[in-house]
Amino acid sequence: MRTTTGWQAVGGELRRAPLERRALRPDDLAIRVDYCGVCHTDLHAIRSADAPLVPGHEFTGVVTETGPEVTGFAIGDPVAVGNIVDSCGACAMCLAGQENFCHEFPTLTYGGTDRHDGSTTLGAYSREYVVRDRFAYPLPRGLDPAGAAPLLCAGITVWEPLRALGAGPGSRVAVAGLGGLGHLAVKFAVALGAETTVISRSADKAADARLLGAHDLIVSTGAEGMAGAREKFDVVIDTISAPHDLGPYLRLVAMDGTLSHLGHLGPVTVNTLDLLVGRKKLSSAGSGGRPATAAMLAFCAAHGITADVEVLPSARVTGALERLDRGDVHHRFVLDLSDLD
């Protein structure tokens, strides 16, 4: 075992604590975690944890040690890791490069069960992480490591559906919500060449949307704007993190188009007439496979895309979570873990 320091949630509160990491296996990397994004999932996990938990599943850092079978990484390499750290490697999904849909369920970066020793994985609100090499990605030089951290959860979660649904030149994409997921969805859709519109509760976000490259903004609370955008979009990416009525968003989807509902997981109620009229599809997505994650990072490097982040010393994590809960974030908090040394 090796020891490090991190932020551990006990009874809903985060406390600085010593943590144990496994001794390196032959195909493991040890990573000094420099930056870790603060995801909505972390907020839910901290609140509902009944056992001590270390959150954090979108991070960047530097390789500090490699196991004897590691060939793709060397000490000093900048790397990025997302929200899955292992999978069975043998099921149809894994063989198709969709490890995020592994039939045995992928091993989550925190709160998951290690496939070898059965231990519970501890996340990257921590100065060190030990990960199987297959689930670390070289961080392209030129991408700011703080801004790149949120690409590994928020980014890949919107990248896969945008690619799968054909967002690109000639397609019209709408993005509902401008948080961590939404603002990256806008940047990706614009860079992919789609005509891109933001749907927001208020017109206050118009300047913000334009800065992100969006061509238009529709106010979701305005009946006129929503009616005027009826059946306008081939793809609607819904990143709203609270439960909400999907009807108004389905009515924006063009014939044979798709609403991809990503921000809030769980049961939803849909009037099938909202699908029937226009033969519309309702979909969801989350995380990404290894090939798509690597492709997204290459695309980001080519287009100079990172998340818009507010970087905070990790000791201020509780304040960041409170602000995230209030929606007071522009557009993603990233923790700088160097204060744990």
Ligand SMILES: [Zn+2]
């Ligand atoms: Zn996340």
Ligand SMILES: [Zn+2]
């Ligand atoms: Zn699998």
